[in-house]
Amino acid sequence: MARRDRSMTVSAYIFLTIFALLMVFPFIWMFSSSFKDASEIYEFRLIPRYPTLYNYQYIFNYSLFPRWFLNSLLIAVITTVSVLFFDSLIGYTLAKFDFPGRKIIFILILSTLMIPTEMLVIPWYIMVRNLHWMGTYWSIMFPGMISAFGIFLMKQFMSTVPNDLIDAARIDGMSEFGIFFKIILPLVKPALATLAIFNFIGNWNAFLWPLIVTSSPKMYTLPVGVAYFSSENSMSWELIMTGAAVSTIPLIIFFLIFQKQIVKGIAMSGLKG
Amino acid sequence: MKLRQKKILTAYAFLSVPLVFFVFVRFYPMIYSFWLSFTDWDLISSEKNFVGILNYVNIFKDEVFVRALINTLKYVAFGVPAVIIISLYLSLVLNRIKKFQGFYRLLYVMPYITPLVAVSWVWKWMYQQPPIGFLNNLLTMLGFDSQPFLMNTSQALPSIVVTTVWVNLGYCVIIFLAGLQTIPQEYIEAAKIDGANRKQILWRITIPLLNPIIVFLAVTQSISFLRIFTQVYNMTDQGSGGPLNSTKPLVLYIYQKAFMSFDMGTAATATVILFGIIMTITLIQILILNRNIEY
Numbered sequence: 001m002a003r004r005d006r007s008m009t010v011s012a013y014i015f016l017t018i019f020a021l022l023m024v025f026p027f028i029w030m031f032s033s034s035f036k037d038a039s040e041i042y043e044f045r046l047i048p049r050y051p052t053l054y055n056y057q058y059i060f061n062y063s064l065f066p067r068w069f070l071n072s073l074l075i076a077v078i079t080t081v082s083v084l085f086f087d088s089l090i091g092y093t094l095a096k097f098d099f100p101g102r103k104i105i106f107i108l109i110l111s112t113l114m115i116p117t118e119m120l121v122i123p124w125y126i127m128v129r130n131l132h133w134m135g136t137y138w139s140i141m142f143p144g145m146i147s148a149f150g151i152f153l154m155k156q157f158m159s160t161v162p163n164d165l166i167d168a169a170r171i172d173g174m175s176e177f178g179i180f181f182k183i184i185l186p187l188v189k190p191a192l193a194t195l196a197i198f199n200f201i202g203n204w205n206a207f208l209w210p211l212i213v214t215s216s217p218k219m220y221t222l223p224v225g226v227a228y229f230s231s232e233n234s235m236s237w238e239l240i241m242t243g244a245a246v247s248t249i250p251l252i253i254f255f256l257i258f259q260k261q262i263v264k265g266i267a268m269s270g271l272k273g
Numbered sequence: 274m275k276l277r278q279k280k281i282l283t284a285y286a287f288l289s290v291p292l293v294f295f296v297f298v299r300f301y302p303m304i305y306s307f308w309l310s311f312t313d314w315d316l317i318s319s320e321k322n323f324v325g326i327l328n329y330v331n332i333f334k335d336e337v338f339v340r341a342l343i344n345t346l347k348y349v350a351f352g353v354p355a356v357i358i359i360s361l362y363l364s365l366v367l368n369r370i371k372k373f374q375g376f377y378r379l380l381y382v383m384p385y386i387t388p389l390v391a392v393s394w395v396w397k398w399m400y401q402q403p404p405i406g407f408l409n410n411l412l413t414m415l416g417f418d419s420q421p422f423l424m425n426t427s428q429a430l431p432s433i434v435v436t437t438v439w440v441n442l443g444y445c446v447i448i449f450l451a452g453l454q455t456i457p458q459e460y461i462e463a464a465k466i467d468g469a470n471r472k473q474i475l476w477r478i479t480i481p482l483l484n485p486i487i488v489f490l491a492v493t494q495s496i497s498f499l500r501i502f503t504q505v506y507n508m509t510d511q512g513s514g515g516p517l518n519s520t521k522p523l524v525l526y527i528y529q530k531a532f533m534s535f536d537m538g539t540a541a542t543a544t545v546i547l548f549g550i551i552m553t554i555t556l557i558q559i560l561i562l563n564r565n566i567e568y
Contacts, residue, residue: 008369099280122540124302207506244394259379267448267451
């Protein structure tokens with residue numbers, strides 16, 4: 001029996017390794033191609049014979065990639081900060097305040113999770129046009145400033161904070177905002193971290209809405225930029241792969257730093273609408 | 274002022290900005306979409322003529338829409354079972370090993386975190402014709418015929434499904450693993466003592482206990498395949514959903530109707546239909562998961 005178990009374990013490792021290679025191979029192929037020059041790009045080899053950084057130099061010097069990179073970063077950071085602030089404030093209010101309409105407000109907010117973004121983009125687009133927001137960062141950001149899912153997550157977490165703590169602070173004369181910032185927020189740090197990571201990734205990768213609302217290449221976010229750049233250069237696969245790599249590298253670094261929270265976050269719920 | 278009144282006021286003060294947000298950025302647009310689906314608006318003219326259910330009648334006469342609807346259902350029908358079966362199997366194997374579990378899980382979930390646009394272009398390249406595409410090079414090297422993949426009306430959609438399954442796999446593996454770890458070991462031990470073999474344990478204990486998770490994943494994955502867009506936009510020529518509309522999903526149809534032909538009425542109608550499908554699926558999930566199942 002023990003011998004049978006061991007051979008099963010070995011075959012499990014072999015199976016998992018083969019699958020892991022299938023999962024990472026496209027990444028390896030992308031990176032390896034980004035170091036090839038145009039003459040070598042169609043060759044069937046994994047390690048470039050003459051590795052070159054030319055593609056990266058090209059992308060950073062002769063394309064709008066640096067600008068797209070900054071656009072994406074700015075948008076992802078601002079929306080994430082906004083989501084963290086509002087979602088935790090709403091989650092706190094819904095969990096710890098007793099007021100008429102509390103239940104109905106919570107249900108209404110949750111019900112918006114069922115509305116697909118696709119249904120909202122046309123009215124948003126009309127709104128952006130009518131308010132003359134076209135071509136601004138704000139137009140890309142505004143629909144994502146508060147997240148219903150995050151509210152749900154924060155409310156669940158806020159419920160675990162003991163009421164006595166809040167009452168004690170109130171008796172000590174602390175302001176409501178003071179309680180929120182100095183007592184509540186530090187206690188729900190793990191939930192904040194999860195929410196922050198997923199919001200950042202979600203905004204960094206968003207495609208449909210930024211594609212609709214950005215009309216000039218300068219305002220593109222990284223994914224829209226990669227799509228545009230790739231179709232403009234559809235003959236130079238080495239440049240396309242470099243562009244894809246440039247948009248992926250920050251996320252891989254991000255992923256390696258926060259892998260534990262990411263895995264926990266997915267397990268906790270299921271995100272990335 | 275009494276303490277209770279003060280608390281109510283504070284609560285509403287805290288909620289004021291978010292409530293305005295939800296009303297104007299979520300609910301109002303949703304209702305607006307419904308309203309648009311009953312008009313013939315073309316984005317430019319100032320008048321929106323009310324046309325009743327005409328759009329809903331006409332849209333089903335539009336071959337491209339019907340094609341897109343069928344394609345979308347195909348994405349769900351091929352993609353969801355594939356992603357669930359493979360990830361369930363992977364997580365069962367992964368649950369058996371003790372070392373490096375986290376490492377494998379990490380590699381599997383990487384595609385899910387990566388920008389879908391980057392993923393799409395890498396796969397598009399792998400699917401290219403010889404001597405460019407990796408997969409065709411591999412096939413010819415192994416002595417097989419090269420395949421048209423994205424260039425062919427019957428292979429293009431399955432090719433995109435493969436990419437999407439590859440993307441979503443890691444997410445499902447993580448959810449399944451989390452579920453597997455909640456199954457009490459005593460159940461399995463007790464079954465072993467009663468002389469149950471591996472197969473029996475799998476079919477009689479593990480899978481029934483995973484049932485709520487399978488339902489959850491079936492629903493979330495169905496929604497994700499129903500909303501497929503980025504892959505198709507980036508992997509097909511000029512984002513057309515080609516060849517010959519064979520890969521065009523609903524969302525791409527909506528995008529083209531709204532932002533290329535400016536036929537807002539029809540586009541809104543298609544979004545309402547998509548919403549209807551998604552809501553039906555979600556309600557089915559709620560019904561199934563609320564049913565008390567006894568084993």
